[in-house]
Amino acid sequence: MARKTGSHSEITGPRIRAAAAQLFARHGYAAVSMRQIAAEVGVQAGALYLYTPDKQTLLFDLMRSHLEELLSAWAAEPVSADPVARLEEFCRFHIRFHLDRPDAVFIAYMELRNLEPENFAAIEALRKTYEDALETILKDGATRKQFTVPDTKLATMAVIAMLTGVNTWYREGGRLSRERIERIYWNMVRRSVGA
Amino acid sequence: MARKTGSHSEITGPRIRAAAAQLFARHGYAAVSMRQIAAEVGVQAGALYLYTPDKQTLLFDLMRSHLEELLSAWAAEPVSADPVARLEEFCRFHIRFHLDRPDAVFIAYMELRNLEPENFAAIEALRKTYEDALETILKDGATRKQFTVPDTKLATMAVIAMLTGVNTWYREGGRLSRERIERIYWNMVRRSVGA
DNA sequence: TCCTTATCTGAACGGGCGTTCATTTCAATC
DNA sequence: GATTGAAATGAACGCCCGTTCAGATAAGGA
Numbered sequence: 433m434a435r436k437t438g439s440h441s442e443i444t445g446p447r448i449r450a451a452a453a454q455l456f457a458r459h460g461y462a463a464v465s466m467r468q469i470a471a472e473v474g475v476q477a478g479a480l481y482l483y484t485p486d487k488q489t490l491l492f493d494l495m496r497s498h499l500e501e502l503l504s505a506w507a508a509e510p511v512s513a514d515p516v517a518r519l520e521e522f523c524r525f526h527i528r529f530h531l532d533r534p535d536a537v538f539i540a541y542m543e544l545r546n547l548e549p550e551n552f553a554a555i556e557a558l559r560k561t562y563e564d565a566l567e568t569i570l571k572d573g574a575t576r577k578q579f580t581v582p583d584t585k586l587a588t589m590a591v592i593a594m595l596t597g598v599n600t601w602y603r604e605g606g607r608l609s610r611e612r613i614e615r616i617y618w619n620m621v622r623r624s625v626g627a
Numbered sequence: 628m629a630r631k632t633g634s635h636s637e638i639t640g641p642r643i644r645a646a647a648a649q650l651f652a653r654h655g656y657a658a659v660s661m662r663q664i665a666a667e668v669g670v671q672a673g674a675l676y677l678y679t680p681d682k683q684t685l686l687f688d689l690m691r692s693h694l695e696e697l698l699s700a701w702a703a704e705p706v707s708a709d710p711v712a713r714l715e716e717f718c719r720f721h722i723r724f725h726l727d728r729p730d731a732v733f734i735a736y737m738e739l740r741n742l743e744p745e746n747f748a749a750i751e752a753l754r755k756t757y758e759d760a761l762e763t764i765l766k767d768g769a770t771r772k773q774f775t776v777p778d779t780k781l782a783t784m785a786v787i788a789m790l791t792g793v794n795t796w797y798r799e800g801g802r803l804s805r806e807r808i809e810r811i812y813w814n815m816v817r818r819s820v821g822a
Numbered sequence: 823t824c825c826t827t828a829t830c831t832g833a834a835c836g837g838g839c840g841t842t843c844a845t846t847t848c849a850a851t852c
Numbered sequence: 853g854a855t856t857g858a859a860a861t862g863a864a865c866g867c868c869c870g871t872t873c874a875g876a877t878a879a880g881g882a
Binding site for chain 4 (some may be wrong): 663672
């Protein structure tokens with residue numbers, strides 16, 4: 433085979449992850465069999481084990497890479513000094529990023545209970561890092577009297593829940609453009625924190 | 628057996644539903660077997676079929692009765708004429724009702740994809756009825772210029788997502804009392820709709 | 823005491839599960 | 853053309869699944 437480094441095909445591996453992501457999102461981790469994933473890729477079930485040690489690791493890798501991508505994408509965003517501008521960036525970034533990856537978002541939120549304890553802890557740590565990014569913005573704004581938030585932890589959870597909720601109803605080609613959705617949600621968030 | 632009317636035990640039926648609710652919420656519908664539910668109740672798997680025609684109906688009944696209880700509880704709440712007061716009632720009611728039933732809420736949100744199409748449609752109709760109750764409040768308030776909401780449908784989804792999000796982090800005996808949580812969330816919702 | 827009837831058991835049914843592995847395939851290299 | 857080795861097959865492993873049902877159990881009414 434023509435490869436430069438490492439083992440395993442560099443084509444089949446991603447195809448397995450894509451098929452697994454789609455099926456897990458659609459039917460749930462527990463309801464999807466390795467044979468179904470293999471059929472979607474066009475191989476026999478045994479071939480999957482050339483690319484993943486087991487089904488659990490397949491799920492964990494999907495969730496971890498999703499959250500790592502989320503964190504590095506946020507880290508790559510431009511940074512404003514003003515908390516209000518920073519909060520707007522966060523809101524728009526969050527909606528944009530999540531609408532672009534509905535399957536991965538769905539899995540990362542719904543399949544936590546199917547993770548073995550150590551995998552669960554690793555995913556929760558990544559999620560907490562992201563939540564902390566928002567809480568830092570809210571704390572800064574509260575310190576500078578630009579926001580009115582009696583409890584930054586609560587406000588953090590409330591804002592993230594509100595923004596992530598877009599994924600539950602948004603459909604491609606729907607009534608509202610993404611830009612309009614971003615603007616409306618940003619305005620609701622802005623007012624909810626008293627800015 | 629000492630019974631007044633109908634068939635089946637009036638004790639075992641509810642016990643099955645309680646066990647199923649707990650296990651479905653903890654591990655997911657697809658990951659829980661009828662044998663596990665039976666073991667929790669203290670009977671053999673076959674006995675379950677005296678109380679439910681199949682596993683799918685067991686899930687559907689849990690979700691339907693949860694949503695019907697939600698709708699009738701909301702209908703039983705006192706009615707204010709003022710949209711702002713009405714919205715406060717909705718927010719506090721929603722948080723209170725959902726925090727009292729974490730398992731049922733979890734199931735109703737996470738197991739939609741495991742419903743057969745006609746069952747899914749029935750559940751979605753009930754959920755829509757509840758969302759319409761909130762949207763009506765927002766429309767009234769917008770008409771009377773008490774709220775500033777550019778799109779009532781979006782605001783409805785945003786508010787419900789924010790409020791339901793409490794269930795993802797709230798733990799009994801935590802840092803904040805329910806009253807304090809209700810007040811903080813109500814304030815965020817109030818400001819988010821410009822009231 | 824006998825009969826009825828709701829309740830439950832325990833075994834069985836066909837089938838799918840995650841995972842393993844000896845074997846086959848086949849393109850790239852020598 | 854022979855050799856290599858990654859890639860994939862396909863059969864098998866033991867196990868659990870949802871569901872059915874003939875038979876056992878036991879309590880109430882006659």
